[in-house]
Amino acid sequence: MAETQAPPPSDRVRLRRYRNRGSYEREQIDAILDEALVAHLGIVDADGQPFVLPTMHARLGDIVYCHGSAAGRTLKVLGSGAGVCLTVTLLDGIVFARAVANHGGNYRSVVILGEGRLVTDRDEKLRALEAVVEHITPGRWLEARRPTENELRETSVVALGLEEASAKIRSGPPGDDDADYALDVWAGVVPVHEAFGAPQGCPRLASGIAVPPGVADYSRPPRPRT
């Protein structure tokens, strides 16, 4: 993989190691963020202890939004302007090398550093929640019941800009030491992907309600609904 650098990244997100895996291109960053269903959010508490919590996110232009309960501690730390890190990882393969030391994964990951901004504007909050649901499957925002004012109040939304973001990608066959290629050891890659099963209707689903398009044939990234 060639290293691409435009625009120049900040020193904090510049990769120190495996620099050939680094890519700072927004196209790649956006594609990884848009495909992933789960992000891991890193925050630091008052004692300096890091917490890493899984969350569902959405990108809207240059901003990634996360949401959570307004009563929870996570969103409080997030919205306080403290430094946060949001990381998304898509595992694409398991790399079996000839040497134990060269085993690993093929993956695409994005790391975003920044300061969380608590979204207080009602319109932005609604757009963010819409983005999070549309990130799961396009069209769902208009299909499902949209938030009441109470639900809006009980939900906190935090915005994180993409100014300090970097992508890291590893793909292709294992890399072994020259002398090891002669070894009698199988080497290669087992491809990995997220698979989606047939939708399981809620036991309390009223009769006659069809599975919506985009849910019946779920995929990542989601197909635009026609």
Add this chain to the structure above:
Amino acid sequence: MAETQAPPPSDRVRLRRYRNRGSYEREQIDAILDEALVAHLGIVDADGQPFVLPTMHARLGDIVYCHGSAAGRTLKVLGSGAGVCLTVTLLDGIVFARAVANHGGNYRSVVILGEGRLVTDRDEKLRALEAVVEHITPGRWLEARRPTENELRETSVVALGLEEASAKIRSGPPGDDDADYALDVWAGVVPVHEAFGAPQGCPRLASGIAVPPGVADYSRPPRPRT
């Protein structure tokens, strides 16, 4: 899901919200750690900025091991005794509720808090690296070329105890507000799982080397090799 509590967790890992989703049973924690291929490791730099980095891990009894380049910054922070957080998340389903606000995921996650301990004992380091490779697929440690002394020196291994670990599990159909069950909106779950493709041999693979058992029919958690 019933909440189970044995032993009593520390205050830091006790779930503040959705407490019915919390489980402190080691069996569940171990099963989630053992199934997951990727963990997300949270560390804090000298400026208080959190970093969340994907890594491959392995559990050996009451310890989770991570490894990385001895020259990298991550393992240096990790081994310094600073507070770290290791989180593992298995996404089991996408939950489509009648209300936008009740959408989310079915998942099993583990959060471990602690202080990283740099493994300096040669035997423990070897056992840890063996565990990481055996975590990917059992039997691989004896099959592939084991580390040289140089490779051992260039690799740092960090141990994290399971004393402060908690699991969080969400499963089952969507939960909607009573009034919403009458809505004409499809609700249910799209199951999600990690799928593994047919092994792709390295282009430089010598002829006549067969795909090992456990790789040809890869699964998580891995089947014990017979």
